[in-house]
Amino acid sequence: MTSRGDTPPGAAPRGRMPAGDGRRPSDGARGAGEPRGRARVRVTSPRTSAARTRNVSIASEIDEQTRLGEVYITSLMRSQLRLALGVLLVLASTLGLLPLLFRAVPGVSDVQVLGVPLPWMLLTVVAFGEIIALGWFYVRWSERNEDTFSDLLDGDEPGA
């Protein structure tokens, strides 16, 4: 995330007029940084202020596919993927291990719950209950992840 392409948004206008439509290809900014001494440069405002304020939103970082924008999207993807893998892990370590359990402990069929052999109970009511609970949990948390992401974007947007 700290590669050269990852220009802090405020530093972008260096070597250029800050006015304009805000389009700022990151490659151009990088190239313009080097020959500053030789090329003619118009400076229209103190450069220190550029570093302080964020005048480019994260949304446009993402739109222009800068490294920073990619980091934001990747963080969203990671949080969602982590959540999904968590659900998968729970499913695999409960339902997924049942066949092994049945193999390892054959006596499990002798246990009766409400007159029904335990494996039948586990593979019907319990399994479906778990699936629904996991689904509910996932929906709740994935929406929370998305809210966090959109708050992040809104919070950094000037005037938003």
Place this chain on the structure above:
Amino acid sequence: MNNSASIVAVILVSLASLAVGAFGLRVSRTMSDFYVASRGVSPVLNASAISGEYLSAASFLGVAGLILARGVDMLWLPIGWTAGYLLLLVFVAAPLRRSGAYTLPDFALLRLESGVARRLSSLLVVAIGLLYLIPQFQGAGLTLRTLTGAPSWVGQLAVAVVVCLNVLPGGMRSVTFVQAFHYWLKLLALLTPLFLLLGAVSNRSDDPDLGTVFVADWVEPLRGDHALYLTYSLVLATFLGTMGLPHVVVRFYTNRDGRAARRTTLAVLVLLSGFYLLPVVYGVIGRRVASDLVAAGRADSVVLELPSRLFEGPVAEGLTALLAAGAFAAFLSTSTGLVVSVAGVVSQDLVRWGAGHRQGIRAFRLSTVGVVAVALSLTVVAAGVPVAHAVELTFAVAASTFCPMLLLGIWWRGLTSPGAIAGMLVGGGLSMGAVVTTTFGVATTGWFGVVMQQPAAVSVPLAFATMVMVSLATRSHTPEHVARTMVRLHAPEHIDLNRGSFHPERWYRRPGVPHPDGPTDRGSGRTGDRPAEATTGAPTVASVAPVDVRPGPCVEGTSDGPQQPAYDSPGATAHRPGTTARRS
């Protein structure tokens, strides 16, 4: 068994389906963005439609039959079919909706940016669709044979005709209401008789010795040969296969946005769980009072035969009729959904004759008839495969092809088109090979036979591995717009971002077709009010998308010129287009 009430019930269900379809056609005309912009469909209605389409003859008849015949190990089938939706929910639902793809080939094109990957996906959709249709038609034959004693082909032909009648006039747009209606019909059809049956069973005193029926092999898990492998393979196929079924994806586009897609899927989990408990009970009751069906090779018809085993006269006839109605609804809804999605792909991706809108519709209708005909003849060829087992194999194929493509495509930037293609070929080749050998009984002995019977545990990991390895080896083929695609797949809709210019319909436009009304029509285009669809009986989402080849603007697009590739040039996407969906 000759049951006139059942015949009446089946005919009534067919007529009701056609009537609801006609009603849906009228309603969806007034809410033109029902399918297109996908607003106004509540998660519950949508979930009912998804469940209605998903609960096939295999679920309605096959599960009870398998439990009757093979006992506790078969409980994994309904669990897997439900858990498949859980995995669909956590990995695929929202990104798939956000992709904007109508079909799996659309998704392949969006993510992989490769026409070859798209066509391969189309072929697989056709293969999976046909494989899934066969058990539906078999179920139809079985149902009518059980009810009337007519030969199997009568029932198969009857369904084929009703499906065609349902699809030909309005395509999919008239079908959504029908499918929602079918879910509740199926649920009631199983639930109502169940109370009476349970009451009758508990009152019976002249039962045979239960010990001879509820034997250890049946009650206790993992008693058969290679049971552990078979169970895990079945679990893998069903858990992962659901997301790769062609008619499932189509439905997700009817959700309003990614969040609605998730909530819909959660509702589907509830609806499916509620439903799947019922056939299990039927299987157990069947074991107690009708275990002779197993020896007779008619285990699949246990659901339909139970009432006449426990009751007599009009009560038995009435209950059988209700169950027959549910069963008929089961394969009608599933085969209709399948036929529509397969015919849409055939008419546009594989045949593609005719450039205009009218020819598109005709191509779609011809494809529908063609698909139904092919499925019918394959049904005759594969007569020996038990209904639910053919469906298991379908899930194995889907799990070995589309599942890795979707999972890796959505969550890993590194997936390249050569990787995806290689993986789908490997996974598809292995699982289809298993289908062929099983169907024709080529290899049935030893470990090889066991693997062929349940190929998923082998073919799924191999497909994943192939995709990853080949993708790593062909890094230079990483799709150009993959970063933008990831934003599109994962960012919530309400955030104002550039999501790229992909739109599935752009693919269907041929090069050189003039666009007389170019930019002027853009505004109406993006609200999803596609005039061509509103004014014709165009079949839809799956198919209209393909069929609706109108020379208009691209919805959501950023430019108006004629493009063949589904993307604009990189320059055109480098800034935020004014036409992408934005809220503030």
